[in-house]
Amino acid sequence: MPQIPRLKKRRQFLAAAASKQKHVAKGMIVQARRRQADEPSAPALAGRIALGFTASKKVGNAVARNRAKRRLRAVAHEVLAGMPQSAVDLVLIARQETLVRDYAKLKQDFERAAKRLLGPETTPPAN
Numbered sequence: 001m002p003q004i005p006r007l008k009k010r011r012q013f014l015a016a017a018a019s020k021q022k023h024v025a026k027g028m029i030v031q032a033r034r035r036q037a038d039e040p041s042a043p044a045l046a047g048r049i050a051l052g053f054t055a056s057k058k059v060g061n062a063v064a065r066n067r068a069k070r071r072l073r074a075v076a077h078e079v080l081a082g083m084p085q086s087a088v089d090l091v092l093i094a095r096q097e098t099l100v101r102d103y104a105k106l107k108q109d110f111e112r113a114a115k116r117l118l119g120p121e122t123t124p125p126a127n
Contacts, residue, residue: 002011004048004050004051004076004077004080005049005050005089006051006052007050007051007052007089008052012052013054015033016031016032016052016053016089016090017031017091018033019031019032019033019034020119021033021115022117023117025110026095026097026109027097027098027105027106027109028093028094028110028113029049029092029093030092030110030117031090031091031093032091032118033089033091034086034087035050035086035087035088035089036087037084040066045070047080047085047086047087048085048087049083049090049118050090051073051076051080051089051090051092052089053073053076053091053092053094054069054091054093054094055068055069055098056093056094058088058095058096059094059095059096059098059099060096060099063093067098068094069094070075071098071103071106072092072098072100075103075106075110076092076110079114080108080114081116083114083118088117088118090114090117091118092110
């Protein structure tokens with residue numbers, strides 16, 4: 001599986017939130033932002049989807065937050081592996097439901113979010 005670039009700086013997460021493009025599902029919240037070609041990070045990411053993951057203390061203690069982020073990472077890598085790439089930043093935000101939601105439904109939540117936020121040209125392949 002190819003490595004998917006990660007968002008690591010606070011300003012990247014804030015930029016995604018400021019774009020006001022989001023999809024809310026039971027298992028997660030997904031925020032999206034299209035990257036401009038003239039941004040400093042644009043050449044390094046070269047038109048690829050970049051991911052960021054976050055979980056607040058509402059999700060639970062440190063162990064629960066890390067588990068939620070691991071589940072989100074697994075879902076994102078599985079769904080995005082077969083998708084065409086585009087210059088987009090995606091931030092996946094864990095919810096309390098992320099911990100207990102069935103993995104197939106969590107994956108379905110992300111597929112719907114990707115279809116809505118990234119457009120029909122990047123629809124995940126059907127299983």
